[in-house]
Amino acid sequence: MRHAIKKSIPIHALRLGDRTVEEVRLLEEGKLQIAPDGTYRVFSLEVRNGKGEIAQPGDYVKFSSDGWPYPNSKAYFEANHHPLGDGWYQQIPRPLPTWTVEDGIIPEIVFLQQSKGLSFHPETPEAYFSAPLWGTTLTAAKDAVILFYNVHRDEDGRILDIEFNFIAKYEFDLTYDWLD
Structure with a gap:
């Protein structure tokens, strides 16, 4: 089994539920949906069957290099990322x-x-x-x-x-x- 490490490049992310302009845009584009129970559905590149990945308010969404959103649990994200400001973070390698x-x-x-x-x-x-x-x-x-x-x-x-x-x-x- 080989090993890899995240490159030291800033990543863009947002916390779900903060109702930022970017979250509203993703909702309008259909890349995010809010389910009746208040949870989020995140539509990443790998999603099939029209069902988004489930995320909770307070979880984070990171963005791939080509703009696809990917959910991270609040606990994982906050333990593995340093804030840089304005929605940018550095992942701890x-x-x-x-x-x-x-x-x-x-x-x-x-x-x-x-x-x-x-x-x-x-x-x-x-x-x-x-x-x-x-x-x-x-x-x-x-x-x-x-x-x-x-x-x-x-x-x-x-x-x-x-x-x-x-x-x-x-x-x-x-x-x-x-x-x-």
């Missing part, structure tokens, strides 16, 4: 384990398949991966990178849980550096 198709099947991928609903779709390279994430089904192209934010193991090293997400190859290349 931490090495993250990664996986690509070229890496072959590893125990973490088997766990994701068996316990987290990760599936492969060789017949559709543009939606090769799919998994239930953020309350909806997300897909990613065959060249995407899977980032492992946390791999929780018991004292014997058995995997108990994995927090992960897909990142498009072009976005990965712009925003991450390989460490090994």
Whole structure:
């Protein structure tokens, strides 16, 4: 398993529920929706089936290099980003384990398949991966990178849980550096 680290570049983000001009614009564009229960639906590039990723008021939305919104929980965002001002933040660089198709099947991928609903779709390279994430089904192209934010193991090293997400190859290349 290789590792990568976020490049030291500022990222743009907003906190959901602050009703900023930008949040209103995203609502008008349909990239955000507010559900009847007050939660948000975030429509990122990977969203399929017309159901947005679920986020709570107070969570954050970061923007990819091409303007797609991506939710981050309040706890994760505030623990991993420093504010720079005016909606700009610096992500604290931490090495993250990664996986690509070229890496072959590893125990973490088997766990994701068996316990987290990760599936492969060789017949559709543009939606090769799919998994239930953020309350909806997300897909990613065959060249995407899977980032492992946390791999929780018991004292014997058995995997108990994995927090992960897909990142498009072009976005990965712009925003991450390989460490090994």
